[in-house]
Ligand code: ADP
């Protein structure tokens with residue numbers, strides 16, 4: 420840690436003296452085939468500067484034309500968040516110089532957003548059990564993404580200390596929707612959990628709308644975390660910092676927690692919190708200062724003269740409302756009934772980001788209880804170990820359903836099934852291929868099992884004697900010996916039957 424890093428006040432202590440306020444800005448890249456104002460493709464990972472044209476490079480005289488698909492998408496997002504849709508609104512120019520922004524302004528919306536005034540209900544665990552909080556949505560507006568700078572030669576990947584910088588304009592002009600919450604006060608110590616749950620819930624909604632890949636690790640969903648704190652009982656909220664670069668749900672939670680501790684230390688030392696942009700640093704789990712935050716007037720916003728106003732008719736808005744899918748919250752209420760879950764069970768699924776995965780696994784044929792068991796057990800463990808989210812694991816719901824089926828058929832037991840999933844995660848192929856390649860089938864061949872059972876009896880005459888004398892409980896030790904000899908591949912119930920057959924049934 421650099422010497423200028425202030426000490427952190429421990430979280431609980433900070434919360435005993437300060438009241439935090441949260442605000443979240445989520446940017447979502449739409450998955451439209453073409454960019455916001457030109458026909459360039461939007462695919463991720465192409466060679467730098469191959470998906471560009473005069474419009475998205477901001478060449479003189481090039482004129483933007485609005486992407487109709489993007490408009491439909493933002494209206495559907497607004498409706499799903501309970502927003503009003505503006506009957507008439509315009510784009511605005513947000514002027515600032517940035518090397519990855521070729522026009523030196525960004526086409527955005529300012530005081531006339533397409534959607535405004537919604538809310539989102541978010542459920543989190545509290546000391547009193549699962550509880551729902553309503554987060555106000557200030558607005559959802561349209562803008563274009565910027566290009567990407569790559570700073571080469573420094574230790575941090577940031578411009579300071581870099582030897583040179585490269586710019587890739589492939590991303591410039593990709594449709595971006597910014598969804599901004601109202602300030603959320605009154606959450607106390609639950610602020611970090613709520614921030615994480617909000618972004619997770621919003622991501623699920625966007626996924627169900629099929630408007631974006633919502634992949635935080637690729638930047639198609641990005642979150643800026645605004646946090647302020649003020650002494651408990653103070654009349655005014657504190658100055659907020661806006662932390663950028665937060666690219667996983669876990670980091671959202673950590674960044675909020677860190678900022679509360681850091682700001683508390685600044686205030687405790689008699690300082691003031693600067694209103695500024697900060698950067699999340701995944702490695703150290705800290706935030707570092709960026710530019711001090713511009714006020715709106717610094718951007719010299721004015722209506723974009725090259726684009727006509729947007730005026731969706733009420734009929735069109737209603738038509739789009741008709742295309743909304745069952746939203747995650749409604750889906751969960753339905754599943755509670757259909758799967759006979761307790762609210763706690765459901766909360767566990769939500770916390771693990773497993774609802775959609777379990778739904779898909781059930782759709783692929785697995786019973787809900789089995790689907791839950793594998794996603795929340797073995798697979799959640801694997802995700803934790805690698806620090807990834809469940810949905811990012813290289814295993815599909817169909818593969819999990821197949822493993823469940825193999826267990827149900829008796830071809831695998833749970834222990835072998837775990838090894839099969841391990842193989843899937845290691846990229847060894849489909850479950851059936853792994854069973855064959857690793858030789859994982861349950862040994863239920865009577866001849867082979869019988870031999871193993873006989874060997875176990877011969878090797879443990881004392882235990883065998885006890886069982887003959889009626890101490891059935893001792894059978895467990897012999898079952899264990901057979902399982903060991905067959906490297907876990909025996910069908911344990913069958914082994915027990917065979918043992919008892921040989922050693923005489925109880926009176
Ligand atoms: P900017 O253009 O500076 O990013 P926005 O209006 O887009 O401003 O977003 C600011 C975010 O910060 C909103 O989510 C807002 O609710 C939130 N916010 C405003 N005041 C505070 C505060 N005092 N503490 C925490 N969050 C705040």
Ligand code: MG
Nearest residue numbers: 444597599643
């Ligand atoms: Mg903003």
Ligand code: ZN
Nearest residue numbers: 457459472475
């Ligand atoms: Zn273009």
